[in-house]
Amino acid sequence: xxxxxxxxxxxxxxxxxxxxxxxxxxxxxxxxxxxxxxxxxxxxxxxxxxxxxxxxxxxxxxxxxxxxxxxxxxxxxxxxxxxxxxxxxxxxxxxxxxxxxxxxxxxxxxxxxxxxxxxxxxxxxxxxxxxxxxxxxxxxxxxxxxxxxxxxxxxxxxxxxxxxxxxxxxxxxxxxxxxxxxxxxxxxxxxxxxxxxxxxxxxxxxxxxxxxxxxxxxxxxxxxxxxxxxxxxxxxxxxxxxxxxxxxxxxxxxxxxxx
Amino acid sequence: xxxxxxxxxxxxxxxxxxxxxxxxxxxxxxxxxxxxxxxxxxxxxxxxxxxxxxxxxxxxxxxxxxxxxxxxxxxxxxxxxxxxxxxxxxxxxxxxxxxxxxxxxxxxxxxxxxxxxxxxxxxxxxxxxxxxxxxxxxxxxxxxxxxxxxxxxxxxxxxxxxxxxxxxxxxxxxxxxxxxxxxxxxxxxxxxxxxxxxxxxxxxxxxxxxxxxxxxxxxxxxxxxxxxxxxxxxxxxxxxxxxxxxxx
Numbered sequence: 001x002x003x004x005x006x007x008x009x010x011x012x013x014x015x016x017x018x019x020x021x022x023x024x025x026x027x028x029x030x031x032x033x034x035x036x037x038x039x040x041x042x043x044x045x046x047x048x049x050x051x052x053x054x055x056x057x058x059x060x061x062x063x064x065x066x067x068x069x070x071x072x073x074x075x076x077x078x079x080x081x082x083x084x085x086x087x088x089x090x091x092x093x094x095x096x097x098x099x100x101x102x103x104x105x106x107x108x109x110x111x112x113x114x115x116x117x118x119x120x121x122x123x124x125x126x127x128x129x130x131x132x133x134x135x136x137x138x139x140x141x142x143x144x145x146x147x148x149x150x151x152x153x154x155x156x157x158x159x160x161x162x163x164x165x166x167x168x169x170x171x172x173x174x175x176x177x178x179x180x181x182x183x184x185x186x187x188x189x190x191x192x193x194x195x196x197x198x199x200x201x202x203x204x205x206x207x208x209x210x211x212x213x214x215x216x217x218x219x220x221x222x223x224x225x226x227x228x229x230x231x232x233x234x235x236x237x238x239x240x241x242x243x244x245x246x247x248x249x250x251x252x253x254x255x256x257x258x259x
Numbered sequence: 260x261x262x263x264x265x266x267x268x269x270x271x272x273x274x275x276x277x278x279x280x281x282x283x284x285x286x287x288x289x290x291x292x293x294x295x296x297x298x299x300x301x302x303x304x305x306x307x308x309x310x311x312x313x314x315x316x317x318x319x320x321x322x323x324x325x326x327x328x329x330x331x332x333x334x335x336x337x338x339x340x341x342x343x344x345x346x347x348x349x350x351x352x353x354x355x356x357x358x359x360x361x362x363x364x365x366x367x368x369x370x371x372x373x374x375x376x377x378x379x380x381x382x383x384x385x386x387x388x389x390x391x392x393x394x395x396x397x398x399x400x401x402x403x404x405x406x407x408x409x410x411x412x413x414x415x416x417x418x419x420x421x422x423x424x425x426x427x428x429x430x431x432x433x434x435x436x437x438x439x440x441x442x443x444x445x446x447x448x449x450x451x452x453x454x455x456x457x458x459x460x461x462x463x464x465x466x467x468x469x470x471x472x473x474x475x476x477x478x479x480x481x482x483x484x485x486x487x488x489x490x491x492x493x494x495x496x497x498x499x500x501x502x503x504x505x506x507x
Contacts, residue, residue, distance in 0.1 A: 039361065039362070041361075124346075127342055127344060128340045128341070128342060128344040129344050129345075129346055129347075131304075131309050131340065131344065132338070132340055132344035132345075132346070134307070134308075134309055134333070135307055135309075135333060135336060135337075135338045136333070136357050136358045136408075137329075137330045137333040137334055137358065137362050137363075138357075138361065138362070
């Protein structure tokens with residue numbers, strides 16, 4: 001029996017994980033089910049749009065700027081091994097738009113937004129504000145989760161688009177000022193090689209990541225445990241699950257779009 | 260009239276309610292007393308539908324609370340939460356007028372604000388408080404705002420969950436008096452959960468004591484002191500010795 005204990009523990013953990021995934025899927029379904037059904041909370045939606053989109057711009061922009069620059073240096077150094085330094089503009093642009101822009105943008109939003117949503121809703125739960133919403137004839141899922149999820153799904157692609165542009169400009173700045181590329185030639189090379197689908201696939205990924213980030217923030221916030229420890233655990237779980245789901249969704253979408 | 264018949268509720272192995280039978284006559288003020296963890300809050304949440312009972316029936320004016328139009332049902336209730344449960348992202352007047360700004364009771368913004376200010380005045384707060392955020396208020400003021408929110412839509416039934424917890428004796432007295440006045444003035448049915456015996460004496464028409472997941476004793480406030488029930492006697496006199504076990 002003692003030898004079977006680890007197996008039993010593994011089984012319990014697997015069942016708990018699957019049950020948790022099931023609850024998340026049901027929660028996501030419930031949120032989607034309310035998106036097009038009135039009442040619509042426009043004020044909460046606008047507030048979420050500013051919090052998630054506008055206020056995340058600096059962190060996403062800075063991340064993209066430094067990533068674009070580092071990418072240019074790496075591709076130049078790697079490309080030099082087989083005399084392919086000229087591919088720097090194209091690879092920076094494709095790398096930023098298809099992968100790094102949406103994934104790093106999504107992760108930065110996960111760190112900033114999933115945590116704040118989970119902490120805010122978790123605190124509302126432990127201070128009975130969610131019960132108060134119910135007694136005031138307001139569906140907490142519709143009032144708290146739907147505006148945030150819709151706002152994140154719309155805002156993150158816009159953040160990704162801005163991040164892509166800043167990342168490409170970061171690559172351009174390093175290419176021109178550090179690697180002695182001709183400015184006009186760098187930009188022409190970028191324009192010639194970049195296809196519309198490179199950009200749109202990244203924006204679709206951004207929308208999916210935004211949905212997952214806000215969903216995880218809301219799910220863990222609404223299922224927060226009691227007290228400060230419960231809210232802390234919910235916040236941590238929101239960031240971790242959003243980050244893992246971003247990587248998993250990124251792989252699945254890349255398979256779907258490019259395999 | 261609110262009636263509970265055989266209401267049970269368990270959380271895992273913890274059997275909180277074991278068959279609660281209770282009648283709260285229309286327009287009366289019922290106060291539920293009992294030790295911590297005896298199921299007072301769960302009883303209240305079962306009536307509101309925040310917690311689903313495992314068995315039993317709860318009716319409001321003869322209609323099962325679990326059926327029918329939920330929004331219309333909740334519109335008949337107001338509730339003062341233990342910690343206030345004010346929405347800290349909203350200004351005081353927006354908290355008070357929350358129900359008046361959305362749903363079936365929606366009113367124009369200016370009218371909703373006017374009603375909120377009138378309700379604030381009713382609980383002893385001036386209009387200058389209306390534009391503050393809850394975090395800028397003292398505990399007593401937050402309780403008053405929460406009370407104003409509970410009565411904003413003129414509900415038929417008002418629940419008070421530990422209305423004086425965390426307040427000094429003077430502020431507790433003020434809140435107790437306000438509750439009594441408002442309930443009488445509105446003709447509402449009131450149900451209060453409290454440990455505070457001064458609240459019981461100030462607010463109650465009827466008292467029910469919960470113990471072991473059941474109603475141990477219920478009767479008019481005038482009969483509470485004279486009841487021979489040892490559980491009630493121990494509780495109202497705050498004795499450590501008696502049938503109610505206490506950890507020391």
